[in-house]
Amino acid sequence: MSADKSAIHSKESAPWQGQVRRYDIVKEGVIALLIVSLLTLTLSIFMGSPDEPSLTFKGWAASNSDNFYTTAVQELAGTSESAGYGAPYNDAGVGLNLGPLWLQKWAGIHHPINSANDFVITPLGEQQQPAEVAAALSTWRSAAVVDKQRWAVDYDAALSAVEGKVSAVKSGDYGPVPTLAKGLTAMATSGALDGLLLSQGGFFQTDHTKQILFFGDGAYLDDAGTAANLQGGTWGMMNETGRYPGQAWLWLYSLWYQIPPFNNEESHPIGANADAYILALMGFMTLGLVMIPFIPGVRSLPIRIPLHRAIWRQYYQTEGIGKRKKK
Amino acid sequence: MMSNKIETQKPDMWTARLRQSWQKNLPIEKLLPDTQPAYVASWIYVFGVLTLSALAVIIASGVVLAFEGPSWYHISDAGRFVNSLHFWSVQLFFFFMVVHLWGKFWMAAWRGKRQATWITGSIAFVVSIATAFTGYLTQTNFDSQWIAFEAKDGFNSVGIGAWFTVTNLGQMLLMHVAFLPLVLGLITVIHVLQVRRKGVVPPIDAFDQTLKGVNK
Ligand code: HEM
Numbered sequence: 001m002s003a004d005k006s007a008i009h010s011k012e013s014a015p016w017q018g019q020v021r022r023y024d025i026v027k028e029g030v031i032a033l034l035i036v037s038l039l040t041l042t043l044s045i046f047m048g049s050p051d052e053p054s055l056t057f058k059g060w061a062a063s064n065s066d067n068f069y070t071t072a073v074q075e076l077a078g079t080s081e082s083a084g085y086g087a088p089y090n091d092a093g094v095g096l097n098l099g100p101l102w103l104q105k106w107a108g109i110h111h112p113i114n115s116a117n118d119f120v121i122t123p124l125g126e127q128q129q130p131a132e133v134a135a136a137l138s139t140w141r142s143a144a145v146v147d148k149q150r151w152a153v154d155y156d157a158a159l160s161a162v163e164g165k166v167s168a169v170k171s172g173d174y175g176p177v178p179t180l181a182k183g184l185t186a187m188a189t190s191g192a193l194d195g196l197l198l199s200q201g202g203f204f205q206t207d208h209t210k211q212i213l214f215f216g217d218g219a220y221l222d223d224a225g226t227a228a229n230l231q232g233g234t235w236g237m238m239n240e241t242g243r244y245p246g247q248a249w250l251w252l253y254s255l256w257y258q259i260p261p262f263n264n265e266e267s268h269p270i271g272a273n274a275d276a277y278i279l280a281l282m283g284f285m286t287l288g289l290v291m292i293p294f295i296p297g298v299r300s301l302p303i304r305i306p307l308h309r310a311i312w313r314q315y316y317q318t319e320g321i322g323k324r325k326k327k
Numbered sequence: 328m329m330s331n332k333i334e335t336q337k338p339d340m341w342t343a344r345l346r347q348s349w350q351k352n353l354p355i356e357k358l359l360p361d362t363q364p365a366y367v368a369s370w371i372y373v374f375g376v377l378t379l380s381a382l383a384v385i386i387a388s389g390v391v392l393a394f395e396g397p398s399w400y401h402i403s404d405a406g407r408f409v410n411s412l413h414f415w416s417v418q419l420f421f422f423f424m425v426v427h428l429w430g431k432f433w434m435a436a437w438r439g440k441r442q443a444t445w446i447t448g449s450i451a452f453v454v455s456i457a458t459a460f461t462g463y464l465t466q467t468n469f470d471s472q473w474i475a476f477e478a479k480d481g482f483n484s485v486g487i488g489a490w491f492t493v494t495n496l497g498q499m500l501l502m503h504v505a506f507l508p509l510v511l512g513l514i515t516v517i518h519v520l521q522v523r524r525k526g527v528v529p530p531i532d533a534f535d536q537t538l539k540g541v542n543k
């Protein structure tokens with residue numbers, strides 16, 4: 001620091017010795033509180049607030065029963081997104097990485113989820129089932145792993161071949177899988193699955209991880225998100241349902257998802273691991289925000305760009321402070 | 328042997344030391360001053376107080392919502408109205424805070440040993456974002472289903488998701504109504520006390536003698 005600069009610095013640090021004016025901060029605070037309360041009240045009266053009812057498995061099965069059915073088959077076959085997710089739910093996938101850092105995998109399995117059992121078999125077993133479904137259930141339970149796998153995977157493939165149109169699927173040896181899927185679809189349609197998935201045999205439950213993952217495996221939630229303009233690739237992170245403002249303060253976070261290489265899943269390593277890279281980038285930038293007073297260049301921007309002359313216009317005028325010369 | 332007159336001003340007493348440093352750094356005249364430097368005359372100064380006011384409205388409306396439980400507002404008109412108050416005060420809070428942040432940036436308001444004010448402020452910003460985010464997750468409606476589904480991938484991808492579980496309503500609710508507001512409240516108090524302690528930062532060229540009186 002030059003002598004000049006350090007003299008200025010110590011004056012800036014010391015209590016102000018110059019002119020003062022009357023200033024009633026308590027009154028200012030009370031008036032501000034009144035104004036903000038009134039503004040909030042006005043906005044609430046005229047605009048209300050968003051509240052789209054939550055989606056249910058019942059609604060899913062009623063509106064698109066084939067999609068629900070197909071998703072149930074994928075859970076059994078292990079081909080759904082959740083079944084192959086990896087940490088923190090299972091070890092079926094390696095998860096994302098940040099170069100050599102496999103943080104997702106290293107964090108381990110904290111919320112074990114077995115998509116076939118948790119989403120299909122256990123719920124089916126917790127309710128009295130029609131004879132046909134009960135028989136399918138016991139066949140499944142006593143079958144060898146290879147058989148389960150073969151039935152479900154073959155059936156899943158047969159369903160994909162006809163684009164998930166259940167009535168059009170080719171007949172074949174799918175074991176108990178079609179009956180299980182039918183049984184689960186019936187449970188979903190009746191609304192029973194909504195309660196069972198949450199409780200899983202218990203009474204109190206405050207964790208909805210299983211329902212959210214199961215939902216996400218199908219098209220119902222995704223379609224609803226698209227319809228409401230909430231998809232991440234189109235700034236959805238900042239949006240709210242209806243005509244309401246969302247988390248606009250996430251604009252910078254959201255921005256990365258719109259531009260290459262982050263928005264291209266095919267591009268390696270960044271696009272394919274976009275979630276991890278973007279979170280790390282934002283963590284880094286947040287640290288930058290906090291540390292601005294210490295970052296050379298950035299911290300002198302507001303001194304070089306004279307917006308401060310507008311902010312303190314009155315003071316600069318009365319004191320007659322001249323413009324800084326370019327160095 | 329006990330003496331009648333105990334030495335209370337001993338600098339090696341923790342209590343005495345705390346009191347002395349408090350009295351020195353933040354006497355009541357600094358905490359509640361009735362004058363301000365002449366340069367505190369700009370609309371930008373109002374935004375800190377507006378942010379604080381919006382936070383007060385958020386907390387007040389949030390307390391009412393908390394007393395009735397997280398799904399009250401789905402089924403009650405009064406609940407919906409209080410929810411609207413909570414929603415809009417949050418929107419106003421962020422608007423005021425962002426203007427405040429940019430204002431303080433362009434004033435380089437960290438000058439003169441005021442870095443801690445900037446740091447506590449920016450941490451308040453980050454904690455506010457986390458608090459709002461957990462609030463969106465506790466709406467118990469379609470929006471929170473969607474946000475939980477989308478956001479889990481981000482947190483999982485760097486391992487945080489193992490502990491900070493956006494799909495766990497119970498955890499998010501406690502974060503939103505207890506832990507995060509507590510942290511935000513604490514940081515805000517420290518932030519505002521820092522401002523009072525240091526006094527409002529002088530204008531950028533206030534002490535540059537070479538520029539003084541040039542225009543007069
Ligand atoms: C919870 C959110 C916040 C509240 C309630 C708050 C409140 C306040 C208040 C009441 C003041 C004094 C009045 C004024 O100068 O406007 C102030 C000053 C200040 N704020 Fe904040 N603030 C918040 C967030 C922030 C953020 C996000 C930043 C920047 C990253 C920030 C940086 C500052 C600085 C540097 C000062 C000191 C200015 C000076 O010495 O003149 N604040 N804040």
